[in-house]
Amino acid sequence: ANTSKSVDERLLNICEILEANVSYYNWVGFYFRNGDKEELKLGPYVGEPTDHTIIPFGKGxxxxxxxxxxxxxxPDVTAQDNYIACSITVKAEIVIPVFVNGENIGQIDIDSNTPDPFTEADERFLEFVCAQVASIL
Ligand code: SME
Incomplete structure (x- = not known):
């Protein structure tokens, strides 16, 4: 039997590890381009279920x-007018694109219940995570 983990299992594991190990990462998930459509589709995630399983390009x-x-x-989601609220507990958000062969094919999305928690260290770290993700897709 092939017991290797599927891509979705690996992506879920990444979400779990990030959420469990960084106190201010409270919702961690992936969105990917939905085929040839100009929209994102929700992939593996951990945290509260969200209604926003499809997000049109440009929205939020x-x-x-x-x-x-x-x-x-x-740093403060209430200061954004083009923002899609998933939970009233969320104070801040970071989204980092995933590039495969230079093409933006999706992203990691992290919500925080802590105000203004993200630093350049989070950006560099999550860029690294996204590069690793690109290599397993
Ligand atoms: N807040 C996001 C929507 C996705 S939820 O955070 C899971 C946005 O504005 O695009």
Whole structure:
């Protein structure tokens, strides 16, 4: 039998490890481009279930990163007008794109219940995680 872990199991493991080991990472998940559509589809995640399983490009923090190809650090979600709220407990968010062969194919999305918790160290660390993710897709 093939007992190797599927990509989704590996991605879920990454979410679990991040959520369990960083106190201010409270919801951790992946969104990926949904085929040829101009939208993101929710992949593996840990944290509260979200209604936002499909996010059109341009909408919310995640949809903006799908278009900009840039990291998006949000210290205070209440200060964003193009923001999709998943939970009233969330204070801050960070989204880092995943590139495969230079193409933005998805992202890691992390919500925090702590105000303004993310530093450049989180960006560098999560860029590294995303590069590892790209290598297993
Ligand atoms: N807040 C995100 C939506 C996804 S939830 O955080 C899981 C956004 O504005 O794109």
């Amino acid at each position: 923090i995640c949809g903006q990163v799908a278009v900009s190809n840039q990291n998006f650090v949000v």
